Amino acid sequence: MYHVWRSEISRTSCGHPWTREACATRRTNLLLELTSSWANAQQSGMKVLEYLKLNQATNHFLHNDSVNSNFLQFHHDITDECCEDDKQHSWAVIERQEEIIMYGPYYPNYSSREHSEDLVISQTQELLESESFFEDVKVYIFTVNSPCLARYANPCMLNLVHKALEWWNALGVKTHIGHMKCLGFKGTRENLFQGVNYKQVECVNQTVDYESYVKAAEMSTDLNLLCETVFSLLKRLLGPQQENIYFAATMQKQDRKTYFKSMRSIFESKPAHEKKILTQRVKALIDSAEVLLSMSTESLQEYLERGRVFTLGYTFSSQACDAGLEDIMRLAFQQCWRDLVQDKCAEVIREKLTEDFNHCALQLFIKNTGNITEQFLQIGKLRGLKGSTVFEKKMKLL
Numbered sequence: 001m002y003h004v005w006r007s008e009i010s011r012t013s014c015g016h017p018w019t020r021e022a023c024a025t026r027r028t029n030l031l032l033e034l035t036s037s038w039a040n041a042q043q044s045g046m047k048v049l050e051y052l053k054l055n056q057a058t059n060h061f062l063h064n065d066s067v068n069s070n071f072l073q074f075h076h077d078i079t080d081e082c083c084e085d086d087k088q089h090s091w092a093v094i095e096r097q098e099e100i101i102m103y104g105p106y107y108p109n110y111s112s113r114e115h116s117e118d119l120v121i122s123q124t125q126e127l128l129e130s131e132s133f134f135e136d137v138k139v140y141i142f143t144v145n146s147p148c149l150a151r152y153a154n155p156c157m158l159n160l161v162h163k164a165l166e167w168w169n170a171l172g173v174k175t176h177i178g179h180m181k182c183l184g185f186k187g188t189r190e191n192l193f194q195g196v197n198y199k200q201v202e203c204v205n206q207t208v209d210y211e212s213y214v215k216a217a218e219m220s221t222d223l224n225l226l227c228e229t230v231f232s233l234l235k236r237l238l239g240p241q242q243e244n245i246y247f248a249a250t251m252q253k254q255d256r257k258t259y260f261k262s263m264r265s266i267f268e269s270k271p272a273h274e275k276k277i278l279t280q281r282v283k284a285l286i287d288s289a290e291v292l293l294s295m296s297t298e299s300l301q302e303y304l305e306r307g308r309v310f311t312l313g314y315t316f317s318s319q320a321c322d323a324g325l326e327d328i329m330r331l332a333f334q335q336c337w338r339d340l341v342q343d344k345c346a347e348v349i350r351e352k353l354t355e356d357f358n359h360c361a362l363q364l365f366i367k368n369t370g371n372i373t374e375q376f377l378q379i380g381k382l383r384g385l386k387g388s389t390v391f392e393k394k395m396k397l398l
């Protein structure tokens with residue numbers, strides 16, 4: 001039911017005096033070629049890593065003021081009718097002269113592997129097919145997280161660019177996609193940084209370049225070699241000194257307990273009644289250490305010092321063991337505390353690398369496709385929405 005273009009010779013967006021059909025076909029083929037390379041998980045992941053190595057993932061693609069304020073107005077109207085929430089959802093608006101058609105919000109149904117964008121796409125398609133749209137039609141698609149670049153099949157971002165092209169070719173519709181948070185790849189390629197543990201962080205910190213890192217890592221028995229790109233990214237992130245890394249060491253109570261499990265080995269061989277008392281002492285010590293894990297953002301050294309000061313100042317109850325055993329318990333606590341804080345530090349670093357990687361994936365995708373899609377598709381982060389500008393940083397670099 002699409003409006004069919006008249007076959008006419010004109011100077012088209014390709015810059016060539018081709019027919020519109022030829023131009024559209026060429027554009028479709030170029031886009032297909034590009035998106036199929038993005039659909040290849042291995043290839044696109046490596047491409048993004050290389051890009052990230054050369055570019056800092058700092059800038060977001062933003063919409064111009066008028067598109068952004070349209071999104072804000074629609075967002076306001078839609079959230080007036082349904083509750084606002086940060087969970088992934090999408091809605092869309094078809095705007096044509098003196099008429100606005102709003103639909104959504106749609107929520108993903110992960111059990112049936114359906115993303116909210118799938119629903120938005122099919123609803124938009126249905127509406128565009130059922131009405132007679134001719135001139136100056138715009139589609140605004142909102143999604144909390146930017147459309148995914150990876151999933152079991154047909155990532156939403158790739159579906160959307162193809163649909164946007166189809167709508168443009170058939171109806172001259174312009175599509176705007178606005179998101180609050182950058183999702184990029186999700187899942188499959190996020191294990192790129194799983195080898196970055198605290199020992200790696202230390203090793204990278206202590207070496208000047210990849211060559212010296214390789215030598216140091218080979219001498220160590222428990223370090224798997226990071227690839228050169230991941231090494232460079234980590235080196236850049238850490239900066240000249242690891243002391244520059246500040247983070248908030250928060251974690252679940254259950255996770256915390258696992259770190260202090262090894263303290264039990266101190267009195268494993270003691271008689272049962274003594275073991276029972278000591279278990280209580282250790283429990284009391286760990287419970288008191290709760291205050292050490294506040295929400296405050298501190299450096300690794302500050303966290304370690306916190307733990308040291310805490311153990312030195314801690315008073316065991318009168319029934320506690322002899323002084324020798326107390327010292328052993330203090331030392332064991334400090335070791336567990338060190339492991340916990342170092343693991344947390346490495347985890348925060350992995351999260352930051354992953355976040356930069358995902359941010360960069362989106363940047364590169366928009367940049368790659370921009371030449372072909374600029375006439376009919378804009379993808380960008382929205383400004384002025386709760387959660388879209390204030391980005392919670394768990395880690396900061398001074």
Ligand SMILES: [Zn+2]
Nearest residue numbers: 115147148156
């Ligand atoms: Zn998706």
